[in-house]
Amino acid sequence: MSTFGVCGKLKAKDGQGEALANVLLEAAESMQSLEGCESYVVSISNTDADTVWVTEVWKDEASHAASLTLESTRSIIQKGLPLIANMEGDKLRILGGKGLKST
């Protein structure tokens, strides 16, 4: 079972929520080929169109860290940074639940 998670809350600059979400959806697309990435889900807050959430599930922390060294990830991060006002997040130890792959 995957053991490492990330929950990121990104506040976009005014009116840039959708543009930021699109960049993060590009990131999600680039993760499709990464076996260590079980999920990378992009959402927008129901109460603030400029708050974008990313919830990630990774096989382990090393797989996540390795993804950050890829050129594809770096270029997407560069694309997103100008759209971000501030961000907060947490690195998580996944305990279990519904919807996780068992292997």
Next chain:
Amino acid sequence: MSTFGVCGKLKAKDGQGEALANVLLEAAESMQSLEGCESYVVSISNTDADTVWVTEVWKDEASHAASLTLESTRSIIQKGLPLIANMEGDKLRILGGKGLKST
């Protein structure tokens, strides 16, 4: 594709992080039979053992709302409330990403 998400950050009373996480894992178990619940993942913060995160993916908001009316959910919530110091969260419009079921 599922369209409704919840990201909950629950701060447990001192030393109650694991106890709270176990209650939430019970909740996750009770969601196994709910077709509208695609995922309900329970994690603990890597930086604070008393911060528990729940990330949920639901077919739609109505499915989530219906789950809150179930006796099984209500009794688990009652069990968890005494363990919680405070909580914050957000209701999300899921845009897409990796790991979501396509139907």
